[in-house]
Amino acid sequence: MAQQARWIWYPGDFDIWLSNKVQNRRTEKSSFFPVFWKMDNHYVLMDFHKVVNLQQPEEITIRAEGTYNVKIDARLLPGAPEKVLVPAGKHKINVKVFCQEAVPSIYISGKTIFSDSSWLVTFEDKEWIDETGKTSDISATNYLHAAYGNFTNPTQPPSAFKLPVSPQHAIREEVTPRTRLIDFGRETFGYIRLHGLQGSGNLTVYYGESKEEALSANGAETLDQLHIQLADKQDSVMPLSKAFRFVNIVADGNVSLDSVSMLYEYADMPDKGSFTCSDQELNQIYDVARYTLHLCSREFFIDGIKRDRWIWSGDAYQSHLMNYYLMNDNTTVTRTLYALRGKDPVTSHINTIMDYTFYWFLGIYDYYRYTGDQHFIRQNYDRMKSLINWVLARRNKDGLLEGLPGDWVFIDWATGLSKKGEVSFEQLLFARSLETMALCAKLVNDPEGAAYNDMAVDLRKKLFTYYWSDQKNALVHSRVNGQPTETVTRYANMFAIFFDYFNDAQKQAVKQSVLLNNDIQKITTPYMRFYELEALCAMGEQGYVLKEMKDYWGGMLKLGATSFWEEYNPDASGAGHYAMYGRPFGKSLCHAWGASPIYLLGKYYLGVQPLTAGYSTYLVQPALGGLQWMKGEVPTPAGNISLYVSARQIRLKAPAGTGTLRVKSKTPPKGTGISVTNKGENTYDITIQPGREYVINYTAI
Known part of the structure; x- marks a missing residue:
């Protein structure tokens, strides 16, 4: 592949800079509504360098975002040269850039010299000159490889x-002399365009995810207000993108307009994964989940498109998982992780929420x-290290975490859910975060990795010592003043199952005593x-689960949902479905965490998941769950795994x-040239090699 120059910058800086713009676009009514956590900024001074070894002289072209200088072998060149001749031989090129308004970045192109991730960057080079002219020792400078995106145009x-x-255009309108109610047919996101606007007076645009919201002057969560003084007709585009299906435009004075349309704003993330099956309602659920995730996948994975439009770690973690089975857009994952983490020093949990810090590690x-x-x-x-060390410093005398001043222990929106004391769910996420640190420490050869592993092992033991109840066959919810409470909730227990923290007997006990027990407080958010x-x-x-998906997500579809909601309570009625946070239309009707069927269908029905990093080894364990057939594509770094499954045949x-294809079959699976291992209990493993199409005949159980 031919080399290509790219704009490059310090890792995370573009992501943090962009997140500041995105997260400060929120409005409530028409007022600016900023985040309530610490916002970091990019480093304003950056040093880029690369050592090259040329067979012959080479001219390079330099562009920079900001004020810059250039050095060749520590010799400062005059001015800010756009073209530099680098002599033959081994040379070190340095470009230092200062920019406050945007991220200091450079674009360099030549015959063999290109700005790419091979360049090293630092925000402090520690370089000075003593009285003799000798340059200082800069060996203590910390360099990282430059980051880049899909910015290959030198002028952009x-x-x-x-x-x-x-x-895009509306599908219907209701017009009166002073109002115009426009329906765009389904939930959408973008900029309203007013065509042929003329006259003198005021015009208000009320946005609604529902018709009721758009018609509620007092209840609509978002609106635009304009003062019009136009003798001649003009077109106008609203300054901020908004979420809506319905728009109600109310004018006074002699203000008039010819028509209304929109500019649909989207992130260009093509689908790589897919799922279809014999159940048409489930297909519709998948399609609406897919559309929901796309609406909430923008510059970053955001929570929802109407209200917050912020980067919440818990919401983003679920979007990452869905993304791996649909778009597999890793740039948006890393951009979101960078933005959430921000810069040192750490002063609070991510989004101020204890569990959200741990979801970042899980991500x-x-x-x-x-x-x-x-x-x-x-x-x-x-x-990662500075964040986990900040968390470790907040442990109590028993080595556990409980909410301290400034901490928000969220878990879920659930009536009466106690956050007091040492909550088992938080310790469980903490243990997984320490396991993440141990894994990553090993990858970077940090000897402290062993300590992280020891802490994770110790914390897992405490989970069962302090929280497991033989009487209740479950982890209890919390400890208060050193004593376990009697309350059992679903959260820690369900996570401990797919984290594989329970043994088989405990899993079966928890399934009956918690997951299938209607006496345990039910979950009403798609999030949990x-x-x-x-x-x-x-x-x-x-x-x-198939029945649950059809009841829960299908229930929203039956109410006319065109994207999935922040919360769904089947017992609500009418416009009561739209209320939340004490406001009649406070609920988001397009929330990323509502799109989870994408992940469930990819990982647990098609059954595809990596066993080792990057799908170097992987498992395919399909489960029809009552479906007659299903087929789909699951993205991997090397391309898609294609799968068709019926009760009699699998094509892969x-x-x-x-x-490893793992199937449950009444008879041993058959196919040409396959290697079958009998695992017992009617379970068989078949080895899958790359590039070959397998046709397996079996009898599903």
Whole structure:
């Protein structure tokens, strides 16, 4: 592949800079509504360098975002040269850039010299000159490899980045002399365009995810207010993109307009994965989940498109997992992880939420599993270490975590859910985070990795010493003043199943005493339904989960949902479905965590998941769960794994890696040239080699 110059910058800086722009676009009514956690910024002064060894002189062209200078072998060149002749031989090129408004970045192109990730960067080079003119020792300077995105045009620097838009039109309108109610047919996101605007007076645009919201002057969560003084007709585009299906435009004075359309704003993330099956309702659920995830996949994986439009770690963690089975867009994953982590020093939990700090670590763990990208781990390890060390310093005398002043212990939106004391769910996520640190420490050869592993082992033991109840066959919810409470909730118990922290007997006990027990407080948010259904799938309950998906997500479809919601309570009625946070339309009707069927269907029905990093080895364990047939594509770093499954036949092809197809069959599976291992209890493993199409005949149980 031919080399190509790219705009490059310090790792994470573009992501943090862009997140500041994105997360400060939120409005409530028409007022600016900023985040309530610490916002970091990019480093304003950056040193880029590379050592080259040329067979012959080479001219390079230099562009920079900011004020810059250039050195060749520590010799400062006059001015800010756009073209530099690098002599033959071995030379060190330095470009130092200062920029406050945007991220200091450079674009360098020549015959063999290109700006790419081979360049090293630092925000402090520690270089000075003593009284004799001798340059200082800069061996203590910490360098990282430059980061880059898909910015290959020398005239379009990273600060020019914008999401693409495309024009779209309404499907119906209701017009009166002073109002115009427009329906775009389904949930959407973008900029309203007013065509032929004219007159003198005021115009208000009320946005609604529902018709009721758009018609509620007092209840609509978002709106735009304009004062019009136009003698001649003009077109106008609203300054901020918004979420809506319905738009209600109310004018006074003699303001008029000809028509209304929109510019649909989207992130260009083509689908790589897919799923279809014999159940048409499930296909519709998958399609709406896919659309929901796309709407919430923008510059970053955000929570929802109407209200917050912020980067919440818990929401983003689920989007990452869904993304691995749909778009497999790793750039958006890493951009989101960088933005969430920010810069040192650490002063609070991510988003101020204790569990959200741990979801960030879990996101790192899963990113490595699905991609095998060690480079990202190496670039971020110091940030991981400073964050986990901050958490470790907040442990109590028993080595556990409880909410301290400034901490938000979230877990889930659930009525009456206690956050007091040492909550078992938080200790469980903490243990997984320490396991992540141990894994990553090993990848970067940090000898402290053994200590992280020891802490994780110790914490897992405490989970069962302090929280396991033989009487309740479950982990209890919390300890208060050193004593376990009697309350059992679903959270820690379901996570412990797919984290594989329980033994088989404990898993079966928890399934009956917690997951299938209606006396345990039910979960009403898609956020935690994600994990509840994952735990059941991990226990082989795909038939039960299929019914739950059809009831829960199908219930939203029956109410006319065109994207999936932040919360769904089947017992609500009418416009009561739209209320949340004490506001009649406070609920998001397009929330990323509502799209979890994408992940469940890919990982637990098609049954595809990596066993080792980047799918070098992987498992395919399909489960029809009552479906007659299903087929789909699961993205991997090397391409798609293609799969068709019925009760009698499986067809499978994978592009790379070594796979294990695991099936339950009444009779031994048959196929041409296959290697079958009988695992007992009607379970068989078949080795899958890359590039070959397998046709397996079996009799599903």
